[in-house]
Amino acid sequence: MAHSVDLHVGKRIRHRRWMMGLTQSQLAEATGIKFQQIQKYESGANRVSASRLWEIAGALGVTIGFFFEGLEGESESPRVTTDFAGEREAIELVRTYYAIPEAQRLRLFDLAQVLSAA
DSSP: OOOHHHHHHHHHHHHHHHHTTOOHHHHHHHHTSOHHHHHHHHHTSSOOOHHHHHHHHHHHTOOGGGGGTTEEOOSSSOEEOOOGGGSHHHHHHHHHHHHSOHHHHHHHHHHHHHHHHO
16 A cells, blocks of 8 residues: 555656646656656655655756645654645646636636636
């Protein structure tokens, strides 16, 4: 069974990779490993070593700390906070939202606020 920290780190790797528009193969190539290993890291099936996390952080343009953002507490099994940005649908929604011209995007934002209050 995967540790909650390994699952969280894997989700953060996937989240950042998606935000950059990279495939698992592209990230694997940038870090010199096979894409299957990226799959295992992202699912939490395999733990990411410190040196590998360093390479992944460099390839994704983030600090090591990025992968641990959202973890609470320092107990043996920390609680992972809800991270909607880690969901593929949310990421695609944000990308699509920012592709809309600004004037229409602001009107859409106002509409979303009205609908959420209903």
